Amino acid sequence: MLELYGTKLPSRLLLGTAQYPSPAILADAVKASGASAVTVSLRREMAGGGRGGEKFWSLIQSLRLHVLPNTAGCHSVKEAVTTAKMAREIFGTNWIKLEVIGNHDTLQPDVFGLVEAARILCGDGFAVFPYTTDDLVVAERLLGMGCKVLMPWCAPIGSALGPVNVTALRSMRGHFPDVPLIVDAGIGRPSHAALVMELGFDAVLLNTAVARAAEPVGMARAFGKAVDAGREAYRSGLLEPRDVAVPSTPTIGQAVFQ
């Protein structure tokens, strides 16, 4: 079973909670997906220093799943650290999905700020889930700061492109065989989720692909199945592709070379 910072999670799918047509559809989608954890943002909802978002946050908590608050919308180390501390107070969890955005347009992580924020938050007792790129050196630094989970993107947030650099993802899996790796951001289709799970990733985190589907509940269910299928395929040992045909029926007794 997937274990993140000592917590066992029965499902390998984590869902975001933004952009759904309504909280009711969000709740139904989460249930249909079988996800065992949800992320929630609070930076913007806290605007003005208030707790105006409490009603929505209590709806999220009523889902009775693990809540992974995030620092979405933070562009500096200071903002991310402040938001993480607010999240810990509001949700009563030391889990934090750490996002430090470097570019407003591409939503690419600022990996330098990310490492610094991870250092501060790990030192303060947070269980940090860093949203990062597929860069191995950055990943090493994050682990060095005390992160025990890595969350590489597979494409820019909300792009629905799916894994644009499978080689990098493969190499990341190979370099960190014992670190839980969660693909976060860029997943557009259930087949994308299945693919990264087949590569041996431990879990998938996504939001837009479900929230903005025509039928979020059906799409959530499809993603749940895809994640399970990819995981089971990985555990069952996939065939490596080869250049020549291999007949599935043995052809003993016939001349092979003609």
Add this chain to the structure above:
Amino acid sequence: MRVLVKGAGVAGLTAAFELAARGAAVTVAEARQGLAGNASWMAGGMLAPWCERESAGQPVLDLGRDAADWWDAVLPGHVTRAGTLVLAMPRDVGELDRFASRTLGHRRVDEDEIALLEPDLAGRFRRGLFFPGEAHLDPRRAMATLHEKLAGSGVEFRFGMDAQHMMGFDREIDCTGMASRDERLRGVRGEMLILRAPDISLSRPVRLLHPRLPLYLAPRADHHFMAGATMIESLSTGPVTARSMMELLNGAYSVHPTFGEATIVETGVGVRPAFPDNLPRVQTSGKTIAVNGLYRHGFLLAPAMACRAAELVFEPDKPVELADETDGQRRSA
């Protein structure tokens, strides 16, 4: 029949109209000193049920389909039936396909047709969607005129009045939005700007699709435009944030750079009352009927909700749709 309507937002005013039209003696009590400042005051005034269906449940289309007719009949001259134009910047045209696949009642328009519909946008967008059956009005003018009309026909208005202690009514209609104590309601904060841009005219609301920062511009009299509106899960009524303002202005500037020279006449913040499925409710409890949860569809849904509330008062045995939440309704949403 003496009826007390609490709240003079669009839900309260339309309910007062439907009740008075059926012969009730209506008193409207509003906690504020006037019509200004409530959520309806910040509304866009778009009567756009087909566009809204992109993210809203089917009941919003069903209940909102006849809204333009209602407003036109009650307030002649207020409704502009010029449709809605939906556009996207070249790199976001995928959003147009997505929007088109989720909605009905539109046709695709190319650069030439966009120029015919909105000459000031000529050459700026290559593709768009046109929803010819939609309409818009100016919410503030509509509320003020409806108030005058109701007052002129004998409806009593009590502004600055805490309705808690008003006695002697046969029925009460609670249209107080977020001020009602319904535990299931949550607030969805919306921030808006009113711009004045003398160098541009639009004949109809223009929606600019964007994966993260959608925007609409609703034209008002004398080159005024309402730019709206953010959707933030918060019931804070604090001032508009810099980020929201930048996003709204950026959107307006993307529609046409001349909005860069617009003056910012007003910034506004309202909180939309919403139930968990974002659909409205008419609920009866004792002698009180509550109309709430109109979310971002106040002017679109208030007429239908007012008719249902009035039917509940005068024809209590008639079954009323949306009287309360049902799972079936939610699933179809």
